[in-house]
Amino acid sequence: MTAAAPVRVGVLGAGVVGSQVVRLLREQGADLAARIGAPLELAGVAVRRPHRHPDIPADLLTTDAAALVARPDVDVVVEVIGGTRPTKDLLLTALRRGAGVVTANKALLAEEGPELYEAADLAGTDLYFEAAVAGAIPLIRPLRESLAGDRITRILGIVNGTTNFVLSAMTAGGDSYEYALKEATRLGYAEADPTADVDGFDAAAKAAILASVGFHTRVGAADVHREGISRVTAADVAAAADIGCVVKLLAICERIRRPDGGESVSARVHPVMLPRTHPLAVVDGAYNAVYVEAESAGRLMFYGPGAGGAPTASAVLGDLVAVARNRVAGGRGPRESAYADLPVESIGSVPARYHISLDVDDRAGVLAAVASAFAEAGVSISTVRQQGRGRDAALVVVTHSAPDADLASTVATLHQLPAVHRVTSVMRVMGEVA
C-alpha cells in the first residue's frame, strides 16, 4: 500500500498546535502511512522566527508562508496560525491551485467560509476543519456525515473552555467573576487579553460553524447574537442554584418553525441557567461538550477536551489523513452543503424564558405592580417566589416562553417601577426548572 507517492504537507505555524502537528507527523509516520496508503512528507513549516524552533530541521523552516502555499510540490496545507489576514489569502492560494487545506481557524471559517468553500469547490479539492470547533471532539464529521440522513433541530454547546472554567469556579467557590477570571489567568486557562473568550467572540464563531454545518445553511459570525460572561455575578450563580440550575455560557443553534410554516435558524451565545439534570450541566472546568437533538437520532452528546496543543493536533491529523487518503484513493470529502438557505432570526424574535430576581418594597400591591409589567408586555409568568428580607422583599420570577424582545422590554419596565429597588439578576433559562 505504501508504495504510492508521498503526500507532501506544508504547515503554517508552529505554535502550541503546530509544534504538536509537526511532532506527531514525525513520530507516527508509519501508522499514518499505513492508514493513508502513502507516506506523509513534511515539505515545509512557515514560522515567524525560525530560531525559536530548534526541534524542527532548519531546511524545513521558512518565514515565507506565501511561497510555501504556492509551491506546486505541496499537496496539503495545514493552517494553524489563526487570524483572518493574511491567512485567508494564503489558503485561497493553496485551494485555487488544487491543494487540500486543513484548518483549525474558527474565526476565518465563520467570517470567510463561503469564499473558501467556493475556491475548494472550483478546484475540486478538500477543505477540512474538524479542529475549528471543540478541539479534539469529533463534531464536524458527525454533524455533516453521520447525521447527514437526519434532521438536526438543535445544537447546544459548551465550546469555550476559558468561560466554562470561570463559571465552574464561580459555581464551586461562590467566587466573583473578577476573582475567578484572575485565577483562570494565573492557571493558564485564560489569556492575558481574555476578550475573545469572555465576550463570547470565540464561542460565536463556533456557533456560526455549527449552525452552518448542522442546518445546511450559511450562518456567519455576524449573524450570531453574542453576550459574554463579564456581567455574570455571584448573585446570578446563587440565584441559579436556588432553582436547581448552574450558569453556563452556551452556543445555541436552533431550527425555528415560523408562524407562517416556514423555517429559520437562530444562532446565539449567551449565559443561561441550565438545570443540574441536563447532561451539559456536569461539564466542568476547561472541558467542552456539545449536545445535539435530531429528529430520528434523538439526543446525542459529545464530550472531551476543547483546546490544547495535542488534542487540537489530533483533530488536525485526523483531517490530514482524510484529505491525504482522498488524494491517494481519488474522490473528495463532503463539500459545503448550504442548500437549505434559511433566514437567521434576530434575537428579539427568538422564544426565550427569563429568570428575574428583584429587590422590592415589602408591602401589599408590589406583586400586582410587577405582575402587571409582565402582563402588559404579553409575557406569561411561570412561577413567582416571594422572600421577605426585613425592610425589603425579594421577588424571583421565572417566565414562560416569550419572544426575547418582549422579555427584554419587560425588564426595562421593571427597572422603572417605583416599588422595584433593584433588579439583582436577569438571565435566560433553559429546560424544565422548578
Place this chain on the structure above:
Amino acid sequence: MTAAAPVRVGVLGAGVVGSQVVRLLREQGADLAARIGAPLELAGVAVRRPHRHPDIPADLLTTDAAALVARPDVDVVVEVIGGTRPTKDLLLTALRRGAGVVTANKALLAEEGPELYEAADLAGTDLYFEAAVAGAIPLIRPLRESLAGDRITRILGIVNGTTNFVLSAMTAGGDSYEYALKEATRLGYAEADPTADVDGFDAAAKAAILASVGFHTRVGAADVHREGISRVTAADVAAAADIGCVVKLLAICERIRRPDGGESVSARVHPVMLPRTHPLAVVDGAYNAVYVEAESAGRLMFYGPGAGGAPTASAVLGDLVAVARNRVAGGRGPRESAYADLPVESIGSVPARYHISLDVDDRAGVLAAVASAFAEAGVSISTVRQQGRGRDAALVVVTHSAPDADLASTVATLHQLPAVHRVTSVMRVMGEVA
C-alpha cells in the same frame, strides 16, 4: 446538482429499523437529494410477509432477497434483517457486483467482517456500518476517521441498553436481577429471549468491531472474553455502592504493552464496579455511551440512544448518504484498516483489579489466612475492610492490579479456606476506588 441519475436503494428487511428507513427515505427525499447531489430512489424492499407492510407500495415489496441484491439497477443495499445466514451471502453478492452496502448487523461484522471487507475491496465499493454499534451515536466514523491521526489506547463502552437498564434498576431500587429483568421485559427493554443481551453476546460483537476499528487490527467475536450480567446479585450492587461505585456491563478494548515491548489488544465484556465519578457511571437506563482514550486527543465521550427504530435508521441513512455521495462524486470511504495485526490477549493475562467480599469466622487469624491466599498467588492487596456481624464477620478486599488468571485462582483458593463461609461478591473494579 440533483440532475444526476438517481442512486437506487434496495432494502433488506422492514422490521423496527427497516420500516423507519423506508419511511425516512420517502419523507426526506428532497433533503437527502440535496445532500447527495442525486435523488435516492427506493428500488425494492425484501420482506418475509408482504401483507404485513401495507404502508410500503406493493410493487416495491418482494420476498426474494437474493434476487433484489443481484439486480443490476440496485446501487446500494441496506441490510437490516440481522443474522449471519443467509445475510452474509446476500451482502457478498451485492458487494461482488460493485454495489455499496450499508449494514446494521453487528454479529455478521464481528464474525465475518474480513470476508465482507475483502469483497468490498476487490470490487472497489463501500461497506459502511455505523448503525452496528450504539445505534444513532456516531462512533465508527469518529473512530476510523476523526481519530485516524491519533493512537487510541482504550475504549470503554456501555453498548447494550437492555443490560444497562437492568443494572440501573438494580442500582436504583435494590432489585434482584430476576425482578429487574422481568420489569425490563414488561416495559419492552428486554426481548422475550434475552440471552443475546444478558449473556453479553450483543456487547461482545460490538466490542469486536470497536477494537478492530480503533486499533487497526482484526478482532473477531470469538476473540472477545464474555461474561454477562445474569450472575450479578443485589449483594454485588450493594457492595459496589459501599466503595462509591456502580455496577456496569462494559465492553472494554485496550491496547496493552507487553513486557517484551510489543503490543497486543484485549477485548472483553464483563460487569465492573465503576466509580460514580467516572463519566460512564451516570449513563442510566437504555442509553449507550462510549468513552475513548487516545494519546493526543485525551478523553472523549459519546452518548446517546443505543437502539430503537428511528435512532438506528438515522445512523443507516447517514451511511447511505455517504455511500451514495461517493458513487455520485467518485471516490470511496475508508477501507478496512487492519495493518497493525496485533495479537489478542487471553483474559488470563489481562491486568485486572478485583473486589471480593467474604463471610468469614469472626476470630483472630482469619485475616492472616485470607491474606496468605492472596500472597501465595502473588496478588497484592490494596484495601481490606473488616465488618463484624454477630457470629460472622465480613471481609471486603480490593486488590491491586494483577493478571486476571492469578486473581481468579485466588478466588478459587478462598472458596476452599475453612475460615471462609461464603464468597458473597466477586467483581472486577476499574479506576480509583476507595
